[in-house]
Amino acid sequence: MKLSFTVDGDEFLLAGEASSQVKKVLKQLGVSSAIIRKIAIAMYEAEINMVLHANGGSIDVDITPEKIYILFQDEGPGIKDIELAMQEGYSTASDEIRELGFGAGMGLPNMKRYSDDLKISSELGKGTKVEITVYLNREGD
C-alpha cells in the first residue's frame, strides 16, 4: 500500500496530520501498538522538522507485510553537519519555536531511536531527504 502527503510549510502548528493519518491506517491494518508507536514518533519528528526548517515538503509511505518505509523530501536549506544535528540537544530552532515546546534538539535522535533504519542525505541550499524504515516482524525498540 502506498500513501502520499504534501506537508504545508506555513501551518506549522497543524503539523502531525500526515503522521496521524498513517497511524490510523496502520491501526486498521492490525499492526501492533508497539510498532505503531515507533512509527508515529519517528514520523512525527520528521514531519515537524520538515515544517519548522524546510517550509514543508512531501512524504511517501510504502507499507508491505515486511516493513514500512517512509520517504521525506524537502527543498529546504539542507543540514550543514548531519553528525552534529544527530546529537541530543543540538538545535537551530528559533526562540519563537522553542517557546512552543519544539526545538529541544531531540528530533533526529528520536527518529534514530524509534526507527530500525534511518538514512539522511542533505545538500546545502537544495534540500534534505530522510528515509525511515520500521520492520513489522521485529519486536522491541
Next chain:
Amino acid sequence: MLVRDIIEKLDLSIVAGENALDNEITTVYVGDLLSWVMANAKQGSIWITIQSHVNIVAVASLLNLSCIIVAEGAHVDEEAIEKANNENIPIFSTDKDTYNLIKELIKIGIE
C-alpha cells in the same frame, strides 16, 4: 481509574474531548518539550503541561495518552479545542501548578 474519575477530585474544568472521558489512566507524564514527551510518555498517561497550542493534541493522539491537563491557567487555543474534540482527546484546564496536581493525583491513588 478512568479520566472522568479525576475531574471532580482535582476540580478540573473540561475544555475539550467530553466524549472520551472513559479513557483508562495508566500513569502521569509531565513535560513541555514536545519531543521529550513523544519519546517518553507512556500510553494511557495523563499529560500535564503548560503548552496549550494545537500540536499538543497531535502528540497526545499519536501516543494514545488518556488526557491532557493544561496547568497554571494557561489559555488553551481554539484550534486545540477543535482538534481535541475531533480526535477525542480530553483537555482540562486548572489554575493549579504541576507540583500540586501531582500531590493530588498521588493522594487519589495514581502513581
